[in-house]
Amino acid sequence: MDVSKMSLCAAIGVVLAGCAASPFGEDDWPPARRADESIPSNRAPRQPASMNESAQRAAIEPEGEMSLRDAIAAALQADPSLAALSMTVRAAEARTLQAGLPSNPELGIELENFAGTGETSGTDALETTLLLSQTFPLGGDLARRRRLAELRGELAAWDYESARITLMTNVTRRYVEVLAAQREVALAEESLDLSRQVFDAIRQRIDAGDAPDIERSRAVVPVATASIEMRRARRALEAARIRLALTWGTSTPRFTSAIGDFDEVRAVPPAMDLIALVNQNPQVARWAVEITARQAQVRLAQAQAVPDLTGALGVRRLNDSDDTALVAGISIPLPLFDRAQGDILAVRLDAAAAQQERRVAELRIEEALAAAHSRLQGAHDEVLALREEALPPAE
Secondary structure, three states: OOHHHHHHHHHHHHHHHHHHOOOOOOOOOOOOOOOOOOOOOOOOOOOOOOOOHHHHHHHHOOOEEEOHHHHHHHHHHHOHHHHHHHHHHHHHHHHHHHHOOOOOOEEEEEEEOOOOOHHHOOOOOOEEEEEEEEEEOOOOHHHHHHHHHHHHHHHHHHHHHHHHHHHHHHHHHHHHHHHHHHHHHHHHHHHHHHHHHHHHHHHHHHHOOOOOOHHHHHHHHHHHHHHHHHHHHHHHHHHHHHHHHHHHOOOOOOEEEEOOOOOOOOOOOOHHHHHOOHHHOHHHHHHHHHHHHHHHHHHHHHHHOOOOEEEEEEEEEEOOOOEEEEEEEEEOOOOOOOOOHHHHHHHHHHHHHHHHHHHHHHHHHHHHHHHHHHHHHHHHHHHHHHHHHHHHHHO
16 A cells, blocks of 8 residues: 555544544542532433332332431432433533534545546546545634533533432421421320320219219310321321322332431521522522533634634546545635624623523522521521420420
């Protein structure tokens, strides 16, 4: 093989080898966020898991006595919506990989000077050209397209984190409902026992002749009422248990009881200390990445407005002289008309709007935080008043 053909083959090999490379490892995952990073969450593999879904759920479902951490861990690993967002993060990684790949070269063949008249009749004067062409973006499209894809991957990771925290909040709320239902069942059982003791005492007095028989009918009413209340409390507990178990995908809970202490009351942190943490909320923090992504989109639109250069290298075979020669050429579009001005203006306006949208998200979170803090402060004051003023004389 002559030097020109060897050069062409080597160029093809280098291009194809570069296109096949992958920058991602099998176990890569976006960095963990702040909220309970130590609790394992559903993180999709690069290929669909082979483990059966029901077997996977059974492997993580809590049994026996269960803590809040156990419940959160089970929900984070089994919730289908979180699993779907986990796959979205993986899909964003794949799009980042795709965005960083250069365009494939084009291989063409040209036949000239054949089937004509005179000296060009037949194939004696045939010239055969094997041509390899490649487009080179002069505006840096490739790097900017990859950067934009990376930022969109970070946004997908923030959406995943937001859903994770929302799920943790929902699990915590349902866990507290189970604790409260367990306490109500215990109180209902105590009330039933007490009403039965009172009934027994009254019955003994009636049998001894110390009380009229009419007291027997009156004493039955508290027992029946307490029995009804106990059954209602048990039904409410079972419903609360099912609602909690549904967060990890089952309606038949295996845990026996939830562990928790309602007697521990902590001081409410100042509202300003909580407002200072608003920027760490995923729904707000994602906007820093969103703004950067929209600015990257502006730079990409500007880069795409720059014409791309196409280079070609090939080998030409001359039949009449039985010679071989290299051919080369370049081409570039003439930017006589600005066909990207509308796109650039649109993405600039989107980037400017992102600043305002971020402020809207901050105000929405601050409003929700203020309302939640007010409810928390009211509940805290009510608990202290009941504990210190109402319960001592009631006992």
